[in-house]
Amino acid sequence: MSNHSENKNSTGFFESLKEHPSTDEFIKGLWRDNPVFVQVLGMCPVLAVSNTAENALAMGLATAFVLLMSNILVSSLRNFIPKQVRIASYILIIATFVTITDYVIQAISVDLHKSLGAFISLIVVNCLILSRAEAFASKNTIGKSILDALGMGLGFTFALFCLGAVRELFGNGSLFGLSLFSDNFQEWIVMILPAGGFFTLAIWLLIFNAAKERKLKT
Amino acid sequence: MKEESLWYIFINASLINNFVLAYFLGICPFLGVSGKMETATKMGGAVTFVMIISSICAFGIHALLVAINAPFLQLISYIVVIASTVQLVEMFIKKMSPTLFRALGIFLPLITTNCAILGLALFQTNKGYGFIESLVYALGAGAGFTLALVLIAGLREQLDFAEVPNVVKGTALTLLVAGILSLSFMGFAGLGS
Secondary structure, eight states: OHHHHHTSOOOHHHHHHHHTTHHHHHHHHHTTTOTTTTTOOOHHHHHHSTTSHHHHHHHHHHHHHHHHHHHHHHHHTTTTSOGGGHHHHHHHHHHHHHHHHHHHHHHHOHHHHHHHGGGTGGGGGOHHHHHHIIIIITTSOHHHHHHHHHHHHHHHHHHHHHHHHHHHHHHHSEETTEEOSOTTOOOOHHHHSHHHHHHHHHHHHHHHHHHHHHHHHO | OOOOOHHHHHHIIIIITOTTTTTOOSHHHHHHSTTSHHHHHHHHHHHHHHHHHHHHHHHHHHHHHHHHTOGGGHHHHHHHHHHHHHHHHHHHHHHHOHHHHHHHGGGTGGGGGOHHHHHHHHHHHHHTOOHHHHHHHHHHHHHHHHHHHHHHHHHHHHHTTSOOOGGGTTHHHHHHHHHHHHHHHGGGGGTTO
């Protein structure tokens, strides 16, 4: 693992990567501490915009971007922000990046912006981002915070995609807008309705729980 | 904007497009504090209060931001107002009822990051509601949030006595119940049309 970082110039930044099994900071968000399936954080966007795979992926990436940027800034300012006003400062930092993301998405694709709607702005109140700022970035170096944000962000995107793909597949009979079944396929309307979001997430959680149980037994 | 009666706005926010069950806003406290009926009711009350205050503030801020032509500040100013309102409510509850303060625990400051409140402020701005309409909308959304929270708390209290396989226990079970509840709330969709 450290092979990779030794090739780079050993500045302070990469020094900090070497000290620690840093790949672990990255991997943990993907699977062991997956923000959605294990920590159950940031549920609102997960359920709301996961009706198609495309929306889910876009939302996941937008959240990951905000998470990455806010983690970098919070971690670099961690010695300057007074303890009493830290939460307020984190929220301001996050809100700034969300505003940027909002305008960028609007510039790239108006359609996408429309279908995600108010949920882009609502990234501000995604508990995942605030909890990473408070629990990780405010105590760790920039390098580790970046890895943590990347891992958590990708884990979040992965989870959203899992939900979105399943819901689109059964609800529309398609994936990324491509029709997969013959015309005879009867759509499960319930899957794209709000109730379908709850059910799909519940089933994914069941699968994760079952996998955990099994691991404990062996 | 099409003319909507105040009554319709209220019913729409509380039942037809219930914030929790149709818009998925405020899921975190919904899953977190819905274990007991009593805490659920009080949490609902606190959220409704914050909603009303921040709805009024959001109306004022929106008017101001339009006046000075700075829409990009919208999100930041909304969240600051909400955060300070929550701080106020927190101090108030701490003084009036320390027991309730302990029961709500971490979820009280987390009202700040309750998407239902920011969502409400954003939706009312998008829909172009006037002052009275915004107020009714906030009231309806708060009532709907409390209703959903109390309903699920009641169901979960009963489920405590049921025998459930280990795998399903916890969040997964709550989500399944919420799904069924959401299905039944769809029955309200015909109202008011």
